[in-house]
Amino acid sequence: MSDTLLTMRNISKRFGATQALKDVHFDVKAGKILALVGENGAGKSTLMKVLSGAHSPDSGAMQLCGKPYSPAGPHEARLAGISMIYQELNLAPDLSVEDNIMLGREDSVAGFLSRSEQYPRVRDALAKLGHPGLKPHTLVRELSIAAQQLVEIARALVFDSKVVVFDEPTSSLTQHDVRHLFKVINQLKEQGLGIIYISHFLEEVREIGDEYAVLRDGESVGSGSLEGTSEEDIVRLMVGRDVNELFPQVPHTPGETVVQISNLSGEKIPRKVELNIRRGEILGISGLVGAGRTELIRCMYGLDPIRTGQVKVNNIDVRPTPANMIERGIGIVSEDRKQEGLAQNCSISDNITFSNLAPYSSFGLLNLNKRYQAVLKWMQKLQVKAHSPEQMLVELSGGNQQKVALARVMHQEADIFLFDEPTRGIDVGTKSEIYRQMGELAAQDKAIVFVSSYLTELLAVCDRIAVMSRGQLLEVRPRADWTEESLMSVAISGEAL
Amino acid sequence: MSSNKTNQTSTEYPKPFPADTKPPRLNFDFMNGLAQFGALIVIFIIFSIAEWYFMGYTSFASVRNVRSIISQTSVVAVAALGMTIIIIAGGIDLSAGTAIALSATVLAWCLKSDFSAMIAIPAAILTGMLCGALNGILISTLRVVPFIVTLGTMTLYLGIAKMVADETTIRPDKETQIPDWLEIFTSIRTDSLYLGMPSGIWLIILVAALTIILLRFTVFSRYIFALGSNESTARLCGINVPWTKIGLYSLAGLFVGLAGVYQFSRLSTAEPTSGIGLELKIIAAVVIGGGSLNGGRGSVIGTLTGSIIIYLIGNGCTKVGLTNPVQDIALGVIIIAAVTIDQLRQRRIEKS
Amino acid sequence: MSSNKTNQTSTEYPKPFPADTKPPRLNFDFMNGLAQFGALIVIFIIFSIAEWYFMGYTSFASVRNVRSIISQTSVVAVAALGMTIIIIAGGIDLSAGTAIALSATVLAWCLKSDFSAMIAIPAAILTGMLCGALNGILISTLRVVPFIVTLGTMTLYLGIAKMVADETTIRPDKETQIPDWLEIFTSIRTDSLYLGMPSGIWLIILVAALTIILLRFTVFSRYIFALGSNESTARLCGINVPWTKIGLYSLAGLFVGLAGVYQFSRLSTAEPTSGIGLELKIIAAVVIGGGSLNGGRGSVIGTLTGSIIIYLIGNGCTKVGLTNPVQDIALGVIIIAAVTIDQLRQRRIEKS
């Protein structure tokens, strides 16, 4: 069962000034799960896009099932048996779940859709993923990001594929969904498919993967069997050095309450949330998909309308609007950097300074030089990989974009930070840097709200953790009083233990 | 409309198989169009009452007048069906107006050159299709946004039409060169009617029905919606985006060509500049009808209703004795109001 | 540019930047406009040679003719400056044409009513601003796309202009009601020139310079670019999106009002329908000039160049003896070609 299914040889790809891939070698065996890891911008997604026909390589060759393979486009790649779940969601929001899943390979008779054939296939795929309740005729625009990711995954399941690529499929899934996904992946593996699995969660990689391949700065730097390879070894290959600590601890002491949320309800969710946010503290918020964590912070920041409730900042009642909140020292990092978090066609400079142009302006005029210097400083501080502050955001890798989003709130000199999945898609090295930054912010007496679906990081970094379920905020407890199991069970049962 | 309170989402989720195991069979096109149709009825009633009140009689709410409005609407309605497809696919076609005039000009030129209508009409429709195909090809190959490409072809088709018509109006001879049935195609004189309507109107109804079927039951329609909804997704799902675009613009061009036939039939002359400004009316019809310029949304019934609303206003204002300025103002306000109301309705639906 | 071999990994901070830490001092506006300017020169040379070759003389490449082209361009150029701002912000304004006519009509009405030009001109500019402001307010409060809102106000402003003008042409008395300087504002008669150019052209240059400064060095400009690139991001960053929109549409309205003054000055009469179709010319100017209808991109120099190209083609075709049809075809082709070339250039820049 371990014949080589896919080989990629000497793959190179250049984007302008960026050499994204340099002579990369890559093999996938049938019935094996290959974990592809590397830092942000290492070239993982690019390599997979070469495989799926979305990019054509500058040089190199591929073989699929022993035959030369060079897809002219995604269509050919799919026909050849490559299924791909992209890192950035690729769905048509105006089409239904069913239409999205079947898109490009509809069941049809003489050009007419045969829905009666499609429907059961779609339903089965969703059921396999543990979500039989997701209705195939729902429009995708009405789903949460997590549900959308499930649709994206289901797409790969309804077709016969030889190789399935998962590019960070779990970055917005909860543990619960991850379990289902793993079950499915293992089923696929047993059917003799080749699986490529990209993730920044190394423990996940260890759990699901059989083999690994590491990319660094566009080059293959190592590969082998995961058995007998330690996490540290992989990290060393990825970053080129030892990472001493994934969760650096910066001592800080919780202080007085800065934000008081009382009886806060949104249009649908959240419902009647009571919460105090304290200085010098990292407050985690955990919960299942659709629990309303995102809505909660969007409501308090003024991005979503609220129905009832109050938000007090420093004991003053504030009407939630982004401008008001920024003025009171609140900053936010959105969970959806592509659609909302960042202006893709603007420069890094612009993106970092949009929320705080005051330091560079007098009488409405900007001092561009001063701004440039400041931006440069922030880029270095957060290790944003780019060749100039004037570079457009679209050209950055996912992780580097996330860093820009983080740089913005820090540059904004916020006092209270709302982080919604801030480490989504971020590599270990940088993750640890972000945790350290969070710790430092707390040490500077700032308040931090940390929404995450990644329980490990919540349990490692937070001082207190709250759990949300079905729009309600159920429990807030000190970190020491929680375990992964207790967090999960509260989130699932919807009741405080 | 407050029926679908599907609150199951967050409270009952995750949950095992729900009861529904059949795909929903509601026709969304009808559903969407219905709201616009309601608006049409309201406007109609307002004008009827206003005429009765101010003028003391009712000619507005008469079968004859309804026929007259529909016949006036025909050119825009036919072209707007094609524009609906384009708009659903996230595109736009500013050249539709001049392409209609070009098609009509070709038709007139053929007739004037003593070709029979059996050649002239296919030639006109083909002309429309070629215009559409050229738009599609340019959009696909140059990768320039449709707004610009069609802004360019708008002038291009105008120039070609002027060339065909030698910069003047082409007037085929009514007695010898224009067949009777074509002349009365959209006529509402009693002896031209067929089952109470001009034959051209029946044809529109047929074409509209085919379009509904196309937009609901074909694979091609899924590509159209996918394109309008998210083009890169369409590409990554292996849809041949360039060909789909060329196909759909050509298809819309077919409607444009047909609209040219209607225009010629109404004017019995063809003038190369007769399409200028029509494109905005056509787009307005689609948008009043609930189409979204962001792509992914639009309906046949809505579009037809939108087309009628535009001409209804002109008709009603004239009947009620309102002047041109007031009529323009009313049309402007109604365009904005219609879309605003549709927007509010959409938001309410999304919320509930 | 192949400097960033960021192989240092993360032991030290990567040095991802070029060694110089000085901001690029090139004015992007000039840079962007330059390519279009090049195209302008090429077209100019082609026409010059063609005239010399086919006609045996050169009247095209004369100071007089250049003046004449520029003066013809003035109305569109001024309005296109405002449209550039709107397009950068991701919007569009289809009402610009009829709003220009409305402003000109108000100006003429004031003069005809014996108000002095010192009142009439501000009134015209204010009219333009109010039109813009209304667009902005509707777009912000109704949350309907600008295309539709301004499609509606386009007809609305036409209606109001007809009302002001009583549906006809307003013709203030040249001797007593129109001040001399306004009459010769865009005139290229030798005795009207000021430093070799009509005074109106100098004013355009001044206004354009101010717009460049506005678009590069102000905080407001960052908001405009943010809006055009991603509206949700703008909102997230605390930018007051509704007010920014109202502000920028009003600002563009100011240009529209000024364009109305230019339009009046060219004919010394005002006619309510005189703006119909102008909006597409204005948009074409911005787009030929490198503006992107997806927002986030556009330049002042480019826009001015684009405006001139449009009129240059008409002028050149006539001089070379080409007919109207050919002229239309040429314009269409050039619109598409200009944008295609710009697109290719952009792609190349992104690649290198």
Added chain:
Amino acid sequence: DSSADNGEKTYRIAVIPKGTTHEFWKSVHYGAEQAAKEHGNVEILWKGPQLENDREGQISVVQNFIGNVDGIVLAPLDSQALVEYVDEAVEYKIPVVIFDSGLDDTSNIVSYVATDNYNGGAMAARRMGELLNGEGDVILLRYNPGSESTEQREEAFLETLKKEFPNVNILSSDQYSGTTPASSLAKATQVLDTYKNEVDGIFAVCEPNAAGTLKALQELELAGDVKFIAFDPNTDLANGLSDGTVHGIVLQDPVAMGYLGVKTLLDHIDGNDIDKRVNTGEYVATPENMKEEEMSNLLAPPQFGGE
């Protein structure tokens, strides 16, 4: 149909011009209202299309009035396109009078009230020929294709010159000015600029066309040097006659046209005898005769809504 207080029937008469923006139509409107006032119990419904090339617009106006009016007085902007809709009105028992510009099929109409446009064009040609002493290069700036009245003027101008002044050479006769002063200015500027070294005379076939041409002549500093003949007046053109920049204006009688159009229709409705063709006359104003009473009246005819 409604009735007035005194029990007498009030007639609603739709008067449909080719467009509304020309000053010419304001005078037609004035004349129409005069006729209505004179007759009593008549309401004039004045409505035209936006621009004089908007066929569909004018057709819609005609169709929309059917059912609401007792008669239609129409200046068709296209001699063929409107035939069907006149027939439609007639089928609905609405009498139609055509004025200003002809219709191809006159079998169903009550009467045709208009200038002899062919003669008007010929008069322009003769005036031009005289001014140039039978020799020179002239430009004909056309109006808009499909407009019968102006086409008549254009043809007459060309044919008369050819016949009576064979030494007058036509430099350009294929340019259309479009229906607005702005488009005319643009077109006239282009044509005049092209031929500015040769041109001796120019004929503009209606008012907006002439307004644009006058401005273009001034801008190109040709005014006065180039013999300029206009058709239909406005104040600037009339002033041009006195200051030597305009050398002749062919005049129609728009007030009479409006008046006779409505009067003929009312006579028909009242059962009186009427003529199938009513000629409203055409004249040439020159710097010499412009002060004569008839000319000065026609140079500044009263307008509806004017003082």
